[in-house]
Amino acid sequence: MEFASYTGFEFILGVGFLVLGFFFHAYITKTNAIAASKQAKAILDEAQKEAEVVRREAKVQAKDAILRARENSERELSKQRTDILDLEKRVVNREKNLTSKLEMLNNKELQLTGRMTEISEQKDVLRAKETELNRLIHEETLRIEDAASLSREEARKIIMDRMKEELKAETDSLIRRSQKEAKEEARKRAREIVVTAIQRYSAETVNDVTTSQVNLESDDVKGRIIGKEGRNIKSFEAETGVNVLIDETPEVVVLSCYDPIRREIARVALERLIEDGRIHPARIEETVTKVKEEIDDTIRRAGEEALFGLGITGVAPELVHILGKLKFRTSYNQNVLDHSVEAAHLIAMMAADLGLDPKTAKRCGIFHDIGKALDHEMEGGHAEIGAKILRKYGEEQLVWEAVGSQHEGLDVHSIYGVLCDAADALTAARPGARMETTDIYIERLEKIEQICNQYAGVKSSYAVQAGREIRIMVEPEKFNDHGASLLAKNIAKQIGKEVKIPGTVRVTVIRETRCVEYAK
Known part of the structure; x- marks a missing residue:
C-alpha cells in the first residue's frame, strides 16, 4: 500500500514534471518564436531598406539614362538641324548661282542674237558693195576697152594694178592703226607697271x-x-x-x-x-x-x-x-x-x-x-x-x-x-x-641730232624737252605714212645703241604737206 502510494506520488510528480516540462518547452518555444519573429522582422526591415536603396539607385540610374538619352537625342537633333540649315544654304546659293548663270546665258544669247543680226546685216551690205564693185569694174572695163581699144587681159591688168595700189594704201592704213593701238595698249600697261613700282x-x-x-x-x-x-x-x-x-x-x-x-x-x-x-x-x-x-x-x-x-x-x-x-x-x-x-x-x-x-x-x-x-x-x-x-x-x-x-x-x-x-x-x-656736266649734256644732244640728220629725206631735227624728245622734219614727197613710221623706228633703234641716255628718248617724225593758193 505504501509502495502503491509512493508509486502514485511519483506518477503525479512525474506528470507534474511532465506538464511543467511541457509548459517550459512551450514557453521556450514561444520565446524562440518571438525572437525568431523579431529577427525575421529585422531581416525584413533590412531587406526593405536595401530594396528601397536599390529602388532609389535604379531610379537615379534610370533618370541618368533618360537624361543621357535626351541629351543624345537633342544633340543629334541639333546636328541634323544644322545639317539641314547648311543644306538649305547650299541649295539657296546654288539656286542663286543657277539664276545668275541663267541670266548670263540669256544676256549672252541676246548679245549673240544681236551679233548674228549685225553680221547678217554686214553680209548684206558686203554683198551689195560686192555687186556694186563688180558693176563698176565691168563698166570701167568696157570704158577702157572702148577708149583705148585694149584687150580684156590688158584691161584686167590695169584694173588689178589700180586695185593693188588701193589695197596697199588700205593695208598701210590698217598696219598703222594696228601698230598705234598695240603701242597705246603696251604704253598704257607699261606706264601702269612702272608708276605702280615707283609709287610702291x-x-x-x-x-x-x-x-x-x-x-x-x-x-x-x-x-x-x-x-x-x-x-x-x-x-x-x-x-x-x-x-x-x-x-x-x-x-x-x-x-x-x-x-x-x-x-x-x-x-x-x-x-x-x-x-x-x-x-x-x-x-x-x-x-x-x-x-x-x-x-x-x-x-x-x-x-x-x-x-x-x-x-x-x-x-x-x-x-x-x-x-x-x-x-x-x-x-x-x-x-x-x-x-x-x-x-x-x-x-x-x-x-x-x-x-x-x-x-x-x-x-x-x-x-x-x-x-x-x-x-x-x-x-x-x-x-x-x-x-x-x-x-x-x-x-x-x-x-x-x-x-x-x-x-x-x-x-x-x-x-x-x-x-x-x-x-x-x-x-x-x-x-x-x-x-651731269653741261658738256656731256650738249654732247649727247648733238650726237642724237647727228644720227637723225644722216638719213636721206630728213630736212632738220630738233632736240626738245631736255633731250627727252627729238622732232624730225622730213621731205613729204619722199615718205608715205608707212615710210615715216619705219624711219622713226630705225632712228630710235640707232639712238638706243649709240647714245647713252638716262631714261628714254621719244622720236617724232613730222611729214607735212602744205597746199597754198591765192585768190585774185
Whole structure:
C-alpha cells in the first residue's frame, strides 16, 4: 500500500514534471518564436531598406539614362538641324548661282542674237558693195576697152594694178592703226607697271659723291706729308697706289686714282696720319695696312647688308665681297650699290605685276651692275664681266643671262634682262639721282641730232624737252605714212645703241604737206 502510494506520488510528480516540462518547452518555444519573429522582422526591415536603396539607385540610374538619352537625342537633333540649315544654304546659293548663270546665258544669247543680226546685216551690205564693185569694174572695163581699144587681159591688168595700189594704201592704213593701238595698249600697261613700282618704292633723292680730297687744318701739314726729300709722300703713294697732289690750293690735298677703293683707303689713312701727327714711312705702312683691313671688312659688311635688306640668301662669299665694292663706286655721282638696291626693289615689283618670280628678279637687280666693281681689272663691258663672275660663282642661268643681256650685250632674249634695263633707267632718270656736266649734256644732244640728220629725206631735227624728245622734219614727197613710221623706228633703234641716255628718248617724225593758193 505504501509502495502503491509512493508509486502514485511519483506518477503525479512525474506528470507534474511532465506538464511543467511541457509548459517550459512551450514557453521556450514561444520565446524562440518571438525572437525568431523579431529577427525575421529585422531581416525584413533590412531587406526593405536595401530594396528601397536599390529602388532609389535604379531610379537615379534610370533618370541618368533618360537624361543621357535626351541629351543624345537633342544633340543629334541639333546636328541634323544644322545639317539641314547648311543644306538649305547650299541649295539657296546654288539656286542663286543657277539664276545668275541663267541670266548670263540669256544676256549672252541676246548679245549673240544681236551679233548674228549685225553680221547678217554686214553680209548684206558686203554683198551689195560686192555687186556694186563688180558693176563698176565691168563698166570701167568696157570704158577702157572702148577708149583705148585694149584687150580684156590688158584691161584686167590695169584694173588689178589700180586695185593693188588701193589695197596697199588700205593695208598701210590698217598696219598703222594696228601698230598705234598695240603701242597705246603696251604704253598704257607699261606706264601702269612702272608708276605702280615707283609709287610702291620710296627712295631718298640724294647725291652720294665720293670726294678725292682731304682738308687740312693748316698748310703747315703739307710739309710733314711731303717729308724730308719727299720720302713720306713717296712712301704713302707706294703703299696706297694713289697719287698725292699738293699744290697751292690752301688747306687741301688732292688724291688721284682710278680705283675708288684705293682712293678711299688713302683718304682714311691720310686723315688718321694727320690726326695722329706722326708721319713717317713706318707709321704710314702700319696705318695703311690697318685701314686696308678695315675697308675690306666695311666692303664685306656693305655687301651683306644690301643682300640682307633685300632678303637674298645663298650668295657665294666672293660675290658678297665684290658686291660690297660697289659702295665705293659711283656713276654720274650716283652710288652704284644704292643704285643696285633701288633697281632690285623696282624690278621685283615689276616682275610681280607681270607674273614673274620676284626673288629671281631681285637677284638680277642687285647684281645687274656688279661688273662695274671689276671693270678696271678685267676687259669688256660691265654687263659681260658681271655675267662671267656670276656664272663662275654659281648663280643660276636666268640671273647671269639677264645681267649679260643688258644694253644688248649677250645675244640672249631674257625678260629679266629687259626688266633690268627698265629698272636701271628708272633709278638713273629719277630727279636728283645723277648729275651731269653741261658738256656731256650738249654732247649727247648733238650726237642724237647727228644720227637723225644722216638719213636721206630728213630736212632738220630738233632736240626738245631736255633731250627727252627729238622732232624730225622730213621731205613729204619722199615718205608715205608707212615710210615715216619705219624711219622713226630705225632712228630710235640707232639712238638706243649709240647714245647713252638716262631714261628714254621719244622720236617724232613730222611729214607735212602744205597746199597754198591765192585768190585774185
